[in-house]
Amino acid sequence: MKRIYAREEVCIGCRLCEIHCQVEHSRTRNIIKTFKEEVPPPPRINVEEEGPVSFALQCRHCDEPYCAYSCIAGAIYQDEQTGEVIQDIEKCIGCWTCVLTCTKGAIRPDLRGPRKAAKCDLCPDREIPACVEMCPNDALYIVEEEIKETVPG
């Protein structure tokens, strides 16, 4: 499965990954319109920063996804084939249980319309996720990892 990792040494904390994540998940997918005409969606990646140290963090697509185990609506599941942790946005009722139980702080409330939780979906419409492609310093990279063997889930 695809997993995104960060290189702390070269991240300069510019937060372009957050911006491009917001654009990718906006209604218009246009950077100017996203921030000038729309209510921008929350970034699904967060630049963790303190002084000179920074790195970007988004959903880790855990082998043991507590967000999925906690979801009271059955809206989060692990894809059998890819191992990706997928959220069915239609089913989500915005109860924020996953916001509390993802101990990486990788899920946030999206308050633009009906309450929905938002997390990294690895950009299903793109070859390379927006944050990875747009990082000017190659501080984000994708690794193809083997998934833990799963039986129907």
Add this chain to the structure above:
Amino acid sequence: MATKKFDYLIIGNSAGGIGCAEGIRRVDTKGTIAMVSDEPYHTYSRPLITHLLEGDVDRKGMDFRPRDFYRRHAVEPLLGFRAEDLNTDGRSVKVIGTNGKAGTRHNLRYGKLLVATGGAPFIPAMDGLGLGGVTPMINLAQSLDVKKRLARVRNAVVLGAGLIGTKTAEALSQVVNRVTMVELADRILAPVSDIRSSRMAADAFRGNGVEVILNNTVTGIQGDEKGQVTEVVLRDGSVLPCDLFVVAIGVRPRTDLLEGSGVELASAKVGGGVEVDLNMETSVEGIYACGDCAHAHDFVTGGMRLLPLWPNAYIGGRIAGLNMAGSPHHHRWATNMNSVDFFGFPMVSAGFMLKPDRKGFEEIVRDEGHWYAKIILQNDVIKGLIMAGRVERAGIYLGLMRGRTKVTAFKRELLTDAFTAVHLPDEVKEEIKKPITVIE
């Protein structure tokens, strides 16, 4: 009466039962599994029954798993069957058809058994409980019944302002003229809030037209000649017109299947419930229990207790399933953790809600008026969390709480905007960058 034998028998078709089936299938793809529930429905998300009532979730949205779940997991569903007569020596249970299947009986023999029978509503003795329009709100049938009635309802009264009562009141307020919530305590959501956050939540209710009556309770129910509820009488003597009365003052572990079976139950003093170890196994070898009917390890207090919450039921079930299939795991993922949103006012909490009056405890508070956060520390380890009005990144604190991480070095930053994962001790920081690969 036909006898059937299964390697795994699961009683309960909800969070705990489904978690168990999924846990078993992680390890064992061959063993036979049967899942019994006296509810006739495909597995559904119980916490969503109030959303169904309100209409923001439809019947299909109630499905907790896709419709092909049982087939894909090779689980034989026995829905609409009540389990009785547990024989622990002979390893068998009788199941009896309910509703449409009345009269059908099977004798089920099992290798391993999971009891995930959930809870039963606690209803105080009162005249008038049999009137039309008087109901608990803990299952789909009750939600569907109330939904059918809604067109006729002008005044709804909800007794109890815990998790179920508040959710019911919120839902009803979207579809009923007048909704009143009556609570015996001096604040709503008492077990999952402190005074400040409870008041904020109550403001959200009042601001959205729900009347909140505290320090009071319902002592009488009146009906008309057609047997329908018309009003309720409060302890202080006042009378509320009422054509829907929802009793939501609590849920008790449903352990009737285990009475006299030899499986140890906790005393009534602590609320009852099946006693289990960290593997979710009961006092009888081969019989496991989880969810609302059972105890679980609380990672904040370190003790075993009732924690009737969805994530605890699912994860407890999943871990029971792993153990039943021969893969040893402990369940250490539960505490009093709650997450709600009323009328766009979000609130999460975990662990202690009020600072214990003991040495070593302290409180960090941030109050921004429209949002509020509080952390309770014991010797610099997080033991309690409340975030009301804003819940962003609550999970980071829960992770610190669960990992018993000393926050001494960044205590002052904890609730500031500047707090990030970079503040965390190196091992924790490196851990947070990695996917979670173990369940425990």
